[in-house]
Amino acid sequence: MTAADRVYQIIRQRILNGQYPAGSYVREAAIGQELELSRTPIREALRRLVSDGWVEAIPHHGAQVVSWTQRDVEEVFELRVLLEPQVARRAASRIERNQLDQLESLAVRMEDLCRDEGENALEEIAVLNDDYHARLMAAAGSPRLQRLLETIVQVPVSRRSFHHYTRDELAGSMQHHRELLRALDAGDGDWAASVMRSHLLAARAAQLRFAACVEETGAGVASTPRA
Amino acid sequence: MTAADRVYQIIRQRILNGQYPAGSYVREAAIGQELELSRTPIREALRRLVSDGWVEAIPHHGAQVVSWTQRDVEEVFELRVLLEPQVARRAASRIERNQLDQLESLAVRMEDLCRDEGENALEEIAVLNDDYHARLMAAAGSPRLQRLLETIVQVPVSRRSFHHYTRDELAGSMQHHRELLRALDAGDGDWAASVMRSHLLAARAAQLRFAACVEETGAGVASTPRA
DNA sequence: CAAATTATAATTGTATGCAATTCGACTCGA
DNA sequence: TCGAGTCGAATTGCATACAATTATAATTTG
Numbered sequence: 001m002t003a004a005d006r007v008y009q010i011i012r013q014r015i016l017n018g019q020y021p022a023g024s025y026v027r028e029a030a031i032g033q034e035l036e037l038s039r040t041p042i043r044e045a046l047r048r049l050v051s052d053g054w055v056e057a058i059p060h061h062g063a064q065v066v067s068w069t070q071r072d073v074e075e076v077f078e079l080r081v082l083l084e085p086q087v088a089r090r091a092a093s094r095i096e097r098n099q100l101d102q103l104e105s106l107a108v109r110m111e112d113l114c115r116d117e118g119e120n121a122l123e124e125i126a127v128l129n130d131d132y133h134a135r136l137m138a139a140a141g142s143p144r145l146q147r148l149l150e151t152i153v154q155v156p157v158s159r160r161s162f163h164h165y166t167r168d169e170l171a172g173s174m175q176h177h178r179e180l181l182r183a184l185d186a187g188d189g190d191w192a193a194s195v196m197r198s199h200l201l202a203a204r205a206a207q208l209r210f211a212a213c214v215e216e217t218g219a220g221v222a223s224t225p226r227a
Numbered sequence: 228m229t230a231a232d233r234v235y236q237i238i239r240q241r242i243l244n245g246q247y248p249a250g251s252y253v254r255e256a257a258i259g260q261e262l263e264l265s266r267t268p269i270r271e272a273l274r275r276l277v278s279d280g281w282v283e284a285i286p287h288h289g290a291q292v293v294s295w296t297q298r299d300v301e302e303v304f305e306l307r308v309l310l311e312p313q314v315a316r317r318a319a320s321r322i323e324r325n326q327l328d329q330l331e332s333l334a335v336r337m338e339d340l341c342r343d344e345g346e347n348a349l350e351e352i353a354v355l356n357d358d359y360h361a362r363l364m365a366a367a368g369s370p371r372l373q374r375l376l377e378t379i380v381q382v383p384v385s386r387r388s389f390h391h392y393t394r395d396e397l398a399g400s401m402q403h404h405r406e407l408l409r410a411l412d413a414g415d416g417d418w419a420a421s422v423m424r425s426h427l428l429a430a431r432a433a434q435l436r437f438a439a440c441v442e443e444t445g446a447g448v449a450s451t452p453r454a
Numbered sequence: 455c456a457a458a459t460t461a462t463a464a465t466t467g468t469a470t471g472c473a474a475t476t477c478g479a480c481t482c483g484a
Numbered sequence: 485t486c487g488a489g490t491c492g493a494a495t496t497g498c499a500t501a502c503a504a505t506t507a508t509a510a511t512t513t514g
Contacts, residue, residue, distance in 0.1 A: 002286070002466095002467065002468090003467080003468075004467080004468090025495095027494095027495075027496095028495080028496075029494095029495080029496095037468080037469090038468060038469040038470070039469085039470090039496090040467080040468050040469065040470090041467080041468065041469095043271075043496085043497090044270075044271075044274060044467095047271060047274055047275070048274065048278065051275060051278040051279070052278070053374075058476095058496095059229070059475085059476085059496080059497095060474080060475045060476050060477090060495070060496050060497075061475090061476065061477075061495070061496075062495065062496070072371075075369055075370075075371050075372075076371065078313075078369075078372075079371060079372065079375065082309050082310065082313055083309065086305075086309055142302055142305075143302075144299075144302050144303065144306060144379060145302075145305075145306065147280075147378075148306065148375055148378070148379070151374075151375070151378075152371060152375070229496095229497065229498090230497080230498070231497080231498090252465095254464095254465075254466095255465080255466075256464095256465075256466095264498080264499085265498060265499040265500070266466090266499085266500090267497080267498055267499065267500090268497080268498065268499095270466090270467090271497095286466080286467095286505090286506090287465070287466050287467080287504085287505050287506050287507090288465070288466075288505095288506070288507075289465065289466070
């Protein structure tokens with residue numbers, strides 16, 4: 001792994017946890033001094049971040065961390081509703097027994113956490129949920145579909161959507177995971193795609209409700225909140 | 228426009244017309260000497276080409292021009308069939324009168340060229356067709372959807388698909404353009420999406436037939452043919 | 455003679471210095 | 485007082501030099 005790769009991950013992480021707030025500029029020289037590297041690998045990392053949509057390059061003026069408007073969030077959901085059911089559909093006709101077992105194991109652990117009501121259970125569920133989707137993606141066997149989704153589903157929005165769920169919605173989400181397993185096991189692509197679609201539309205509804213809420217209270221939604 | 232931007236376009240053009248064949252390596256130093264630039268802007272252009280999927284970065288060994296297998300072509304069609312109907316659907320509820328008129332003008336010119344049977348009429352139609360799709364994309368008003376499609380619909384495959392059409396298929400394609408205009412004018416998203424889907428599935432069928440043909444004759448399909 | 459090994463050359467990865475460009479503040483004039 | 489123009493500081497864009505890594509090929513050894 002090259003220095004530029006490390007810098008890429010470091011900067012992305014800092015954008016994620018709000019250390020670099022939306023709208024702020026990421027300076028090559030500053031990071032270079034801090035990490036004791038020259039500007040060259042920093043530049044390369046920033047260019048990758050630009051093409052991955054994390055920052056915006058203003059010619060001769062720097063790399064600006066992107067701001068997310070509600071409209072952006074909606075646009076991403078619209079694309080996910082198109083693409084992710086296709087992931088499920090493909091997986092239904094390709095998934096292997098052991099992959100199915102792994103997914104089931106993840107689903108069980110999420111359900112357990114859901115019942116526990118532990119302190120940071122939501123965060124743990126979110127991690128497992130990411131793993132679940134990643135393994136499903138792998139089973140679908142379409143590198144381009146994977147790349148597209150990785151490009152648009154940037155964690156700051158998707159991950160946090162879990163926190164807006166009511167208890168019922170969370171239970172419903174767990175139910176979706178289970179039903180998807182049955183659809184996959186049956187090799188029924190239509191069924192699997194439909195379940196995934198419901199899964200996403202439910203997430204979108206929760207997100208929309210949250211957006212309406214912050215609209216009233218006047219809390220910002222554009223900027224990535226700090227950790 | 229920076230030097231890196233120019234280099235990006237130059238290299239991409241050379242990949243397109245076969246000057247840099249699939250599987251070959253693009254050397255930073257060689258291009259730098261030829262264009263009388265240092266390796267720095269060349270590197271930057273190559274990194275962009277990597278993230279746009281034109282070349283593959285082999286660590287410490289260089290940038291290799293990607294090879295397209297039949298499976299890749301099918302994967303791209305699968306994604307287009309998902310995404311482009313959504314472009315039509317969005318455009319149906321957003322398009323303005325003058326945009327519709329421009330699309331119609333393009334459709335008419337394509338139909339004329341189709342009747343002419345001129346020598347390089349196919350090439351001209353392909354150019355107009357690209358314009359048609361670009362304007363439709365603009366009318367859809369979704370930058371992310373646009374970016375996704377630009378990423379996957381790399382011209383070497385899509386543009387050439389026109390050349391595999393029979394006369395009937397070409398006429399049918401023109402008919403799709405017309406019908407799409409009616410659907411857009413009616414503001415009927417379902418209709419527009421359905422027409423676009425047919426449009427793409429027809430293109431896919433022609434591509435598949437062509438692939439089967441070269442399979443028999445043993446002609447290569449993986450490498451980008453020379454101009 | 456074959457296989458492992460080492461040396462070499464070629465290529466990318468990184469550091470540093472300078473040039474070009476842009477944005478902001480300050481000054482000058484109306 | 486307001487506006488236009490100009491100067492300067494800051495930042496990116498590019499060139500060059502050097503270091504690190506890897507593939508290749510010659511070489512040596514069993």
